[in-house]
Amino acid sequence: MNFTIKEISTSKEIKEFVKFPHKLYKSSKQYVPVLDSDEIRVLTKSPSLEYSKIKLWLAVASNGEIVGRIAGIYNPRSNEYHNQKRIRFGWFDHIDSKEVAGSLLACVEEWGKEIGMEQIHGPLGFNTWNRQGTLTEGFENTPPVNCLYNYPYYSHILEELGFEKQVEWIQIKLRADGGVPDKIKRINQLLLEKHKLRILDVEEMKREPKYLNNFFKSYNQSFSNIDNFIPLTESEINKIAKDYFPKLRKELTCIIVDQQDNIAAFGICFPNLSKSFQKAKGKLYPFGIFHILREFKKYDTIDLMILGAAPEWQHKGISSIYHTFIATNLERGTIKYAITNPQAEDNSANKVWDRYGYEPYMRRKCFIKDIEYVTQ
Numbered sequence: 543m544n545f546t547i548k549e550i551s552t553s554k555e556i557k558e559f560v561k562f563p564h565k566l567y568k569s570s571k572q573y574v575p576v577l578d579s580d581e582i583r584v585l586t587k588s589p590s591l592e593y594s595k596i597k598l599w600l601a602v603a604s605n606g607e608i609v610g611r612i613a614g615i616y617n618p619r620s621n622e623y624h625n626q627k628r629i630r631f632g633w634f635d636h637i638d639s640k641e642v643a644g645s646l647l648a649c650v651e652e653w654g655k656e657i658g659m660e661q662i663h664g665p666l667g668f669n670t671w672n673r674q675g676t677l678t679e680g681f682e683n684t685p686p687v688n689c690l691y692n693y694p695y696y697s698h699i700l701e702e703l704g705f706e707k708q709v710e711w712i713q714i715k716l717r718a719d720g721g722v723p724d725k726i727k728r729i730n731q732l733l734l735e736k737h738k739l740r741i742l743d744v745e746e747m748k749r750e751p752k753y754l755n756n757f758f759k760s761y762n763q764s765f766s767n768i769d770n771f772i773p774l775t776e777s778e779i780n781k782i783a784k785d786y787f788p789k790l791r792k793e794l795t796c797i798i799v800d801q802q803d804n805i806a807a808f809g810i811c812f813p814n815l816s817k818s819f820q821k822a823k824g825k826l827y828p829f830g831i832f833h834i835l836r837e838f839k840k841y842d843t844i845d846l847m848i849l850g851a852a853p854e855w856q857h858k859g860i861s862s863i864y865h866t867f868i869a870t871n872l873e874r875g876t877i878k879y880a881i882t883n884p885q886a887e888d889n890s891a892n893k894v895w896d897r898y899g900y901e902p903y904m905r906r907k908c909f910i911k912d913i914e915y916v917t918q
Contacts, residue, residue: 544604562608563635572684573691574816575824589777590668599649601642610636614650620772629654631664638695663910675906684816686845705909709769711884716900718880721873722866730866742797760805764850793871796864807851809864814843843879
């Protein structure tokens, strides 16, 4: 097919960039559109742009129809943190065409050459708070709002273009209404007493700035060895705190602190809002906000968003405390299922799910390829 690739920058073009997936996935029952306004803010006003650079491209057919999009991201903090020379690609969507996909990726790769990068990898955002990973299994399932969905041909085309797996993540779905045996509850109480820990009240956390600072200090340390992770900056922390922390629900949040009020471990869940976001169709007004608020009050599935422990508390069994706390809160309610955030397939923490009845839900990959330089 005849098409051209153009780099974009105007407000009108960025809106077209953001809205393209809605048309591409119009017939999909699983696709979950995020809010257009949120996407535009991330692409143009994210605090991550204080240190990252981003370029956007569209593939446009001869009849004017958009047939693909891609973002290239240069993240020097990530390269310095991991001692790498990589350029990222994200917001990568396209029709079933190897030619279109390859041409879009070539734009990012060429930019990578210009700035001396050695590899190209993705799909990724600025950091792990952005959606990432090409879906490779579980196409029949609906993802949480914070996870990407794509057609099966995406991964096949990437492999045909010479990309290989960098890291693979799994997501599982488990029963959330089974409760916790009294024996486990007693063990967890003993753990709290033994290590002189306590469960922090969510409202206290919202009120006291020190807990917010301690939480993100623990967060940055907890995931320091995760693939493609970079510690959040102060600006990023402030933005996340403003957007998410007022929405924390007491029954879905367990923050464990030590005697000095440092965060030892944490488990944060949110209502699964995929159905309401599908109804909103990328727009908050006039009806999107109604659908979202209604599902936020009445839901039967939760997303296990952030689960972790500070390095000094890892491998001491205290993750069982927040699992037990949340599961106990859910056993008498209307919530039936929980869906985990993507976790690396080789993560030893995945063993905790063995005590629950669970099933594979989704599998996704980050792909990588060496950038080839032509020697003269």
